[in-house]
Amino acid sequence: MTTATDRPATATRMLSVRGLHKVYESAGRPTEAIRDLTFDIAAGEMVCIVGPSGAGKTTLLRCIAGLLPPTGGDISLEGRPVAGPPKGMAVVFQDYARSLFPWLTVAQNVELPLREKRLPKAERHRLVERSLEAVGLADVPRSYPWQLSGGMQQRVAIARAVAYEPHILMMDEPFAAVDAQTRADLEDLVRDLWHRLGITLLFVTHDIDEAIYLGRRVLVLSGRPTVIMEDVAVDLPDERDQLGTRNLPRFGELRAHVYELVQKAKRGHRPENEPDAGASGAVGKEFPA
Amino acid sequence: MTATATVPPPVRPAPRGGRGRPARSPHRALLGLAGVATFLCLLELLPRTGLVNSRFLPPFSDMAEALGERAGTGEFWRALGDTLTTWSIGLGIALAAGVVIGMLIGSVRVLRETTASVIEFLRPIPSVALIPLAVLMYGTGREATLLLVIYAAFWQILLQVLAGVQDVDPVARDTARSYRFRFLTEVTRLVWPTTLPYAVVGFRLAASVALILTVTGELIIGTPGLGRLIAVAQTSGAVASMYALVIVTGLLGVAVNLLARLVERRVLRWHPSVRQESAS
Numbered sequence: 046m047t048t049a050t051d052r053p054a055t056a057t058r059m060l061s062v063r064g065l066h067k068v069y070e071s072a073g074r075p076t077e078a079i080r081d082l083t084f085d086i087a088a089g090e091m092v093c094i095v096g097p098s099g100a101g102k103t104t105l106l107r108c109i110a111g112l113l114p115p116t117g118g119d120i121s122l123e124g125r126p127v128a129g130p131p132k133g134m135a136v137v138f139q140d141y142a143r144s145l146f147p148w149l150t151v152a153q154n155v156e157l158p159l160r161e162k163r164l165p166k167a168e169r170h171r172l173v174e175r176s177l178e179a180v181g182l183a184d185v186p187r188s189y190p191w192q193l194s195g196g197m198q199q200r201v202a203i204a205r206a207v208a209y210e211p212h213i214l215m216m217d218e219p220f221a222a223v224d225a226q227t228r229a230d231l232e233d234l235v236r237d238l239w240h241r242l243g244i245t246l247l248f249v250t251h252d253i254d255e256a257i258y259l260g261r262r263v264l265v266l267s268g269r270p271t272v273i274m275e276d277v278a279v280d281l282p283d284e285r286d287q288l289g290t291r292n293l294p295r296f297g298e299l300r301a302h303v304y305e306l307v308q309k310a311k312r313g314h315r316p317e318n319e320p321d322a323g324a325s326g327a328v329g330k331e332f333p334a
Numbered sequence: 335m336t337a338t339a340t341v342p343p344p345v346r347p348a349p350r351g352g353r354g355r356p357a358r359s360p361h362r363a364l365l366g367l368a369g370v371a372t373f374l375c376l377l378e379l380l381p382r383t384g385l386v387n388s389r390f391l392p393p394f395s396d397m398a399e400a401l402g403e404r405a406g407t408g409e410f411w412r413a414l415g416d417t418l419t420t421w422s423i424g425l426g427i428a429l430a431a432g433v434v435i436g437m438l439i440g441s442v443r444v445l446r447e448t449t450a451s452v453i454e455f456l457r458p459i460p461s462v463a464l465i466p467l468a469v470l471m472y473g474t475g476r477e478a479t480l481l482l483v484i485y486a487a488f489w490q491i492l493l494q495v496l497a498g499v500q501d502v503d504p505v506a507r508d509t510a511r512s513y514r515f516r517f518l519t520e521v522t523r524l525v526w527p528t529t530l531p532y533a534v535v536g537f538r539l540a541a542s543v544a545l546i547l548t549v550t551g552e553l554i555i556g557t558p559g560l561g562r563l564i565a566v567a568q569t570s571g572a573v574a575s576m577y578a579l580v581i582v583t584g585l586l587g588v589a590v591n592l593l594a595r596l597v598e599r600r601v602l603r604w605h606p607s608v609r610q611e612s613a614s
Contacts, residue, residue, distance in 0.1 A: 110512055111512075112508050112511060130512045130513075130514050132514070134512070135513070136512040138505050138509065143505035143506055144506060144509045146506065146523070146524070146527065147604045147605070148530075157513075157523060158515075161513060161515055161516065161519055191604070191606075
């Protein structure tokens with residue numbers, strides 16, 4: 046299995062995570078969520094993060110998004126250390142119904158972050174129109190999010206992120222709550238947007254098929270406390286479609302490999318070379334799993 | 335007066351995902367009318383048949399007649415105007431103060447924690463217990479009654495607003511933070527709309543309480559208004575007239591509640607308790 050490190054490092058580095066460590070302090074009993082994560086993401090990459098449930102996927106994403114301060118380690122985005130939500134980043138959350146503001150129309154929801162960026166009115170309108178069109182919702186700008194189906198609501202959230210023109214787009218299990226049909230459509234939409242906009246995409250999911258179908262790279266996380274099980278390169282053709290790609294023999298091999306890794310992670314298996322470099326003394330401490 | 339003495343715990347505006355109120359069928363409206371008609375019939379028959387002494391409860395027709403007479407006088411309309419003026423000024427001040435102070439205290443954790451016990455102490459003080467103080471400060475002028483009205487209505491609104499500010503959805507807050515909303519934007523575009531349904535419930539509760547305290551002040555302190563007319567009618571033995579005025583205050587209460595509901599439906603078009611259509 047080839048790993049991402051084999052790839053020539055021509056692209057500039059977008060995101061760098063070094064020795065990320067996160068311990069939750071609750072009621073005096075510390076829970077070690079993330080033990081030690083180190084990885085890089087190049088500009089323009091599409092990286093999926095999978096792992097068993099409770100593997101700290103969302104914790105990782107919230108740390109990168111600057112919404113949660115890490116206990117240790119460094120995160121930098123475009124060369125600048127992350128301390129609080131960075132510029133040039135947009136996040137699509139799993140819970141679209143709670144992420145969209147019900148008191149604003151679809152267009153207003155998309156426009157609000159642009160107002161915050163102090164963009165002139167004409168520019169805002171252009172971006173709102175273009176991004177709604179890109180997600181196939183050009184016809185409902187004046188509807189309220191709650192008048193739309195779940196899949197359409199998540200499209201609005203994606204349009205809002207796209208209109209913001211981020212350099213990196215992060216998605217936290219965005220399609221976990223939509224039906225299978227809609228899910229396939231939205232996966233293709235995300236691939237399409239990634240192609241067209243040339244942004245960097247970090248996609249967190251628990252769905253192995255989805256991770257392989259979407260990603261050029263899949264980071265498989267271990268169970269808590271989280272380390273990286275393996276950094277899997279997805280050597281599938283760049284043109285993907287739901288039926289053809291998923292029927293490729295190589296797709297099956299990759300799926301079997303990642304599936305095995307996740308199963309191992311579930312059983313509490315840890316990579317042999319559990320990282321020790323760069324980790325502080327906290328790593329040695331034993332926390333109840 | 336117990337209703338005005340204690341403020342109920344904050345009311346959660348509506349369950350998420352709830353559909354609009356059930357459509358009012360003509361059947362239900364008919365039943366409601368039948369109830370009112372029965373009540374009025376009893377009111378007419380009980381004194382007429384001598385089951386109740388008509389000195390204390392004159393038949394309804396007498397009340398209606400007294401009301402008709404009253405409505406022909408300028409004194410009545412002035413009193414009604416006075417009552418409405420005191421009510422609306424008091425409610426307006428309580429609303430403004432409750433919203434501003436509630437948003438401020440609710441958004442700042444230190445303020446919230448330091449004021450919590452003071453609020454818990456001041457809140458249960460019955461507004462009517464302040465009547466001696468109000469009279470000392472303002473005599474029998476409108477200000478005296480206003481003090482009671484504002485005091486009673488303010489807590490209703492403050493408590494609701496405080497609860498609303500606490501109810502901001504964590505995902506919505508993460509969204510606002512990830513798009514780097516400024517503090518002021520977060521307050522006006524996220525915290526305030528979240529608080530609004532609570533504030534509207536507070537407004538509805540406060541509107542009724544303010545009316546009760548307005549009439550109480552007029553009745554006991556003697557500030558101009560319907561309450562004072564009731565007191566005058568009572569002391570001059572005009573029992574039917576007194577009941578007529580009581581009925582007017584009751585109708586005012588109904589009108590106030592209807593108005594508050596109307597405001598609620600207009601302001602909360604998007605809220606699950608009001609919105610009509612949903613595709614999901």
